[in-house]
Amino acid sequence: xxxxxxxxxxxxxxxxxWCFLIILAPYLMSIHREFAANLIxxxxxxxxxxxxxxxxxxxxxxxxxxxxCTAIYFGFxxxxxxxxxxxxxxxxxxxxxxxxxxxxxxxxxxxGIQLVTSYESTNQIRAITGGIFGIILPLYIIPVYNTIxxxxxxxxKTRNQFNQKSS
Numbered sequence: 001x002x003x004x005x006x007x008x009x010x011x012x013x014x015x016x017x018w019c020f021l022i023i024l025a026p027y028l029m030s031i032h033r034e035f036a037a038n039l040i041x042x043x044x045x046x047x048x049x050x051x052x053x054x055x056x057x058x059x060x061x062x063x064x065x066x067x068x069c070t071a072i073y074f075g076f077x078x079x080x081x082x083x084x085x086x087x088x089x090x091x092x093x094x095x096x097x098x099x100x101x102x103x104x105x106x107x108x109x110x111x112g113i114q115l116v117t118s119y120e121s122t123n124q125i126r127a128i129t130g131g132i133f134g135i136i137l138p139l140y141i142i143p144v145y146n147t148i149x150x151x152x153x154x155x156x157k158t159r160n161q162f163n164q165k166s167s
Contacts, residue, residue, distance in 0.1 A: 069130065
């Protein structure tokens with residue numbers, strides 16, 4: 001069981017750090033640590049447009065990602081944290097693909113309508129649509145992560161047993 005808990009915590013740690021960095025950037029700006037803050041903003045720039053008008057602000061500065069991305073990542077974090085309350089931490093089964101597809105529809109509609117019309121979504125709508133997807137995503141990512149980890153561990157055990165027998 002310790003092995004399973006450790007595997008889950010290894011999954012959870014980067015998720016926690018990712019979300020921590022999102023709020024650390026504006027905090028660092030607020031205490032005049034611009035170099036460190038700008039490094040974090042730069043780190044997130046490949047995954048988010050970071051437009052100020054589409055971002056939430058904390059400590060008077062924008063978060064490291066836009067409102068939609070913030071909701072996706074924090075939704076992901078919340079579900080990842082409560083996952084052991086409703087699923088086994090070593091679960092390898094994903095829900096049907098339709099749940100994932102359904103979770104993408106609100107975000108796709110919101111973004112798509114903005115693309116083809118003059119409608120401009122609000123940050124609250126962006127957060128809700130992103131949050132729906134972020135909350136559902138760990139239900140797929142954690143089982144896939146578990147499958148990969150347990151397959152690799154099983155392969156390593158088999159390999160070690162083979163090496164011990166042939167020595």
